[in-house]
Structure formats: C-alpha cells, structure tokens
Amino acid sequence: MSPPSFAHRVHRFRDALAGSPPLWWSLLYFFSLLCGYYVLRPVRDAMGASGNAEAVFPRWLVDWAAGHGYALGDYTLQVLFSGTFLAMVALQPLYGALVARFPRRVFLPVVYLVFIACLVAFHWLFHTGVSGRGAAFFIWVAVFNLFAVTVFWSFMADVFDNEDARKVYGYIGAGGTIGALAGPAITRTLVGTVGVANLLLVSAVFLAVCLLCILKLRPWAIRRERRHGEASGEEAMGGSVLAGLRLILERPLLRALALMLFFGVGVGTLLYNEQAAIVREYFPGAEAATRYYATLDWAVNGLTLVVQLLLTRWLLRRFGVAPALLGPALAILAGYCLLAASPLPLMVAIVQVVLRGGEFSLAKPARETLYTRVDRESRYKAKAAIDTVVYRGGDLAFVWMHKGLAALGSGIVFLTGIGVAAGMTAAAWAVVRAQRELPEDGRAQ
Template sequence: MLSAVAFFFVMTSYYIVRPVRDQLSGAVGSPSLPLFYGVVFAVMLLFTPAFGLLVARYPRRQLLGWSYSFFILSLLAFAPAFMAQDRIGARQLGVAFFVWVSVFNLFVVSLFWSFMADIFSSLRARKVFSLIALGGMAGAIFGPLITKFLVVWIGVAPLLVVSAVALGLALVILLTISAQHDRQPGSHGDEAVGGSLWAGVRELWTRPFLRYMALLMLFGDGIGTLAYALVADYAKAHIVGNVARTSFYNDLDLYTNLLGALLQLTLTPWLLIRRGAGWGLVLASLVNVALLAGVAWVGGGGVVLFGYGVSVLAVMIVTTRGFAYGMTKPAVDSLYTRVPRETRYKGKNFVETAVWRLGDVLVTSGVNGLHAFGLGVAGLAVVGTGVAAIATVVARRAGWSADLAPETPQQVTKAKHIDE
C-alpha cells in the first residue's frame, strides 16, 4: 500500500508538469521532432554515467534521496524562469523544459521500479506490481484534475512548486519503505551496488535478457508512435475545432486509464501469478498484432460498438496503450526481480531512458519517411503489424530468457495457491 501511494505521488508530480510542457512544446513544431528527440537522447547519454556513479558508490537510500532531490530542486528552479517567460522566450524555455521533463519522467519512474524490483521477490512482485501500478494510474488521473483546478487560481509557475511537493512526499514514503526493508534479515539496502559507471551499457551487449528488453522498448515505441501518428491524422481530417479535438484526446486518455486500471485489477495479476510474467509480455504483443492487422484490413473508418459509432483508430490506440500500462509494464518490472542488483538499477535505467529516447529519434524519422513515400493508414498499419509480430517473438524469448534467475517449483506452486 505504501508503494502504491508513493507511485501515486510520483505520477501526480509528472502529470502536473506535463501540460506545462505541452503548452510550450508547440513552439518547436512537428517537423523538428527527430532533431528535438536527438537532443533528449544526447542528454540521456550524459546522465547515464552520472547515475551509474551514484549506483556504484552509494547505498539505496542515498541513491533515492539524491536523485529525487535533484529533480525537486530543478522543479523549484524552473518556477522563476516561467515567471520571466516573456523575457526568455517561449521557444527557448519550451525546448529546455521539454528536454528536462523527458529526463525527469524517465529517470524518476525507472528508479522507482528499480527500487520495487530490489525489495520484492519474484513471487510477491507478480502478485502486487499490478496493484502498485494502479496507484500510479490514479496519480495520472488526479494530476490533470488538480492542475485544471489550480492553474486558474495560481497560474503556471506555482504549479511547479506543487509538483515538487508531490515528488517530495513520494521521496519521504520511499525512504520510509527502504528503512523498513533494511531492518529485515538478508537485506542489502545499506550496501552500494558497486561495479563500473558504464555497466548499464556493457550489460546491454552481454546479458541476453537486457537485449530483449531493449528490443521490446524499441518495438513498443515504434507501435505507440505509429498509433499516435495515425490517430493525429484522423483527428485532423475528421474532427473540426480545437474544442472538439481536445475533447477527443481527453476521451482517449480517460478510456486508456480505465482499461489499464481494469486490467491491473483483473486479468494481469491472475495471468502473472498463474502463468508467469512472460505471458504478460506475449499476450499484450498478440493484442497489438490483432489490432494493427484489423486496421490494415478495414482502414481508419468507423465501427459500431454498443450502438455507438467509434473510430477503429481510437479503439486501437486506447487498447494498445491500455495493455502497455495495465499488463506489459507490471510484467516487465516483475521480470527484473530475477536479475542481479546491478542490472536492476544500471541496466534497467539505461534501457528505459537512453534506449527509449533513441527509439523516439528512429521512429519519428521513420514515420516521416513513410509519410513522404505516400503510405496511408492501411500501409502504415501493415508495417505496424510486422513490427508487432516480431515483438511477439522477442517477448516470448524475453519472458523465458536463460539468464533469468530460475523460480523453484515451490514458488510456482505457492503462487497458484495464493491465486486460488
């Protein structure tokens, strides 16, 4: 419960600054996205050795404290910059803040789940990670709601202070959890992980499981960006007016979060406990294959569901995102409980930060190129179906990778007994 509450505050903090970022990012323009994401990727590479140094030299509580405190102080430092936005310029401030929020989101969330993988066993993770993720889903809903209410009363700059307070509450809870865990027999929380600064990069080439995770990250980014591009084209062609488009995207987020929450409460914990975390990866990939193949077959038109006409593309993006948040993420983080501590922190962090942003650069450039060749909805969906099919094969290998620590028959039997 404490972990779920901590993740609630982490995601609340992020979703408060997300609209602040988005209202400035328009100054960049979509044709500049590949270059823009390239800057983010370069910043991620600079952060990698710094984070590796902290992991190698300092115990878990200090790692959490210093990392989260850095982002809290950064939020507070940006507040006066937003008060002087007219003098600085929306474009300059927007680029700097977009890059910083991209780093903030990935590092803070990745470190949270590295910590969770460090304190929970594989059996316990499969049982509770979907519920902890549900706390984050609640924060993703609460953050925009409190932002919508407060921005009218206090303006944009003070929202960064509110976000810093939320992240500070998350840090206090995480340090409390770490202190409680450190008092348990066999805990290694008071020990530094050790190793080299670049261990995360090195392990990407030496550990098969981490390579599979990197490939899944790239494929998932590709499918997500492709789905976003298809829906954006649909909204531009079929939905008239800013208000209508805003309502459309708001509905997409709402139904995505509802589907993710439903999966986290029902199918995901059952599947992870009864069948193992690997099946959480495989099933979500198969759903992506079916959805993209359907779009390739029928195009981007509408269908009738429960008496209402809805876009096939809207159904696709809600379902792919819902399964990514509600099933894939808990399954991935459960698998990280079966790797060494250095991999949980350094390797996982590298995959979920630098590799993800490399995927942004490659995918946005690739989508622009496919558009230039004149591919429409059906053609892009065919490409996405092929990517999803390859991702299914990689997901099958990742879930049963030979370098994962084995689970004993007693653990498997106990997991099924808990579920029953």
C-alpha cells in the first residue's frame, strides 16, 4: 500500500486540526519551544567551534591550563561537553525531586520560568562582557534543550494516548520543525543588527508562549487520564528522586532505549566534532560561523519537515515504530560507510543533514509514542534520565574518544563511526522487540 497523495494529506491535516483543539495548542507549543531554541543554537555552536579559548572560558581557567602545559583552545569541545555532563548529573536529582514532590500544574511551569529567568540573566552577562560567559552559555543551552524538550514530550504523553499519538505526533513534530526553521532565519536576519545578546530576549518571548500552551493543554491531560483510569498528574507522583535510573536498569524497553540513544549520540558527536574542525578552518569569524550553522540547521529542518508531513504519520499508523526506528539507523550506518571511503567536507555536511533529519522526523516521534504506553514514573523520571544523563554521558564518552581518534585522521574517526552506528542499529532492533510486550496504553503498568 503506497502513501496517500499530498493533497489527501493536506485535507487530512486540516480535518485533524478542526477536530482536535489540543493539537492546535500542541503545535503552537512545540513551534515556540524549538523556535526559541534554534534562535540560540547557532550562537552556541559558533562558541563551541571557536579556537579562541579566552572568548569562551574564564581567564583563570585558561591561565591554569597554560600553567600545566595545555592550550585550552585545543580542547574546547571536550571541556564544554564534560561541563555539560556534570551539569546534567547535578540537575537530575533536582528535577527528580521536583517531579516527585509537586503536581504537574506546578513543576511544568516552574521548569520554563527558570529557563526564562536564565535567559534574562545571560542577556545581562553578554552586555557586561564577563569572562567565561561563552562556556556557561554553551552548557546552559545544552541543558535547556534536553530538559525543556523531554518535559514537552512527557506532557504530550499525558495529553494523547497511543492511538492519538500515532495520528498527531507527526503533525506536532512538523510544527516544531517549522519553529526550528524560523529560529535560524531569525538569527541570520537579526544577528548583524541587534547583536547576539538581544537574541536571548527573543528566545525568552517564545518560552513565555510555551507557558500559555501548558495552561491551555492541562484540561485535556486531565480528561485523558480520567478516560483511561490512570493516576492523575494533578497529584504529586511521589517515589524516589533517582527512580528513573532504577527503572532503566529494571525494564528491558527502557534499557534498549537508553542504549539506542547512547549510540545515537555517539554517531552524532563524532560527526559534530569533525564538522567543528571544518568550521574553524573555513569560517574563522564568529558571525560567519554562526551563519554557517544557521544554514545547516535550515537544511536539516527543511528535510525534517518534508518527511514529517509526507511520511511519518503514514509509517507509524501503517507499520508501527519498526521502520521509523530502523530506517534512520541503517541510513546513518550507510552514511558512515560513505564517509570512511570519501571523507570530504561536503559529504560530512550531507551526512549531518541526513543524520539529524532522520532523527527528528522519524526516530524521535517513534520513540515518543512508546512513552504513551508506560506508567507516569517511567514517562517523567526514566525518560528524563535517558534524555539527559544518558544523552550527555554519550556526548562525554564520544567527544573524548574523538580527541584521540582525530590524531589518526578522519578516516579512522569514520571507521569507528561505522561500529558505533552498528551498535545503534542493534539497539533499535532491541527496542522494536521489547515494545511488542507493552499494552496499548499505560494502564497495565
């Protein structure tokens, strides 16, 4: 059975919007969230690719490294990724306590209010020229991205059940992709006129819209829980603040998801580091590097949007999660094989677009539908642990691995990437097998 025509998809999308008020608010929510993030991402990536350590790190850290015989600029990404992992580990118990002790109506707004306050604080720091603000901002944006997005999808699993998720997650993802396209466009347009610091306030406005969407979607989450007889999110969840890590160890599906994400981060991190080396060579200025990353983000999100609108919903409803998980993994494996044979800069950019596009358009929506079929503790605590600690643990492991492999040349990096991509494919197959044992919603757990 072939996918429906484009005109039929447009008609079906219009009917879905007309018949589902929560879909409207979910689209606006994800659009605003990713638009706000992608306004910041090119700024963050340009800092990570900078070869000038004094523009990124505190002066005392640069001097300390120099005193011990190290040029900190040679380890920029490694130090930044290490700092990000430490921040994730430190924040995970705090997030777990927030989720365990407060109801959904409290902890969801609190997460976004804290992020808005941080953006205002960074706006002030960028204007004052405080040493080390670049490293602090890089780490904070990484924390913001993972926590804000994982909270979004956890909340979506409260609003929509499994059947609805297969129908609308592709559309919701497309709304986010449009926001991800708009964000870099805003950055490219405004960075030369308003400056980097004022872009942070633009992002804060989009996060304020997210708060409004949370308030509007709350009644639909309550209705869904009552309809399925699930535990109410209007009450504190309770349990241990570290229960997420325990659940990952206990449950086969969560273990497989954690492994899949770990290896998925690995293939992305190896490629990201090779790309950063190219940017340092061909785009040495901060504004030029920011524009390059904004252009790459635009290409990634353009591909993502096309796949989300034309393919994601049909695949999930017709075949389930298997092709949406295995397809991107096999594409990444093939991409690394091509890079090992021909490690050209243009090929690196192409594979990067395919890698991230496949993740956002197919693998991510497929994984998120699975969380509609587990209990709330797995949905909020285990998912948060996977999306933050496991994710950044993978970043940390592979960014330092890349540092050692890079000395042997790009060919060795990409050969190693083939093995990592094979591990990701095997983990994706384990997820497909484990999810067959789940009920169609979270009631049985």
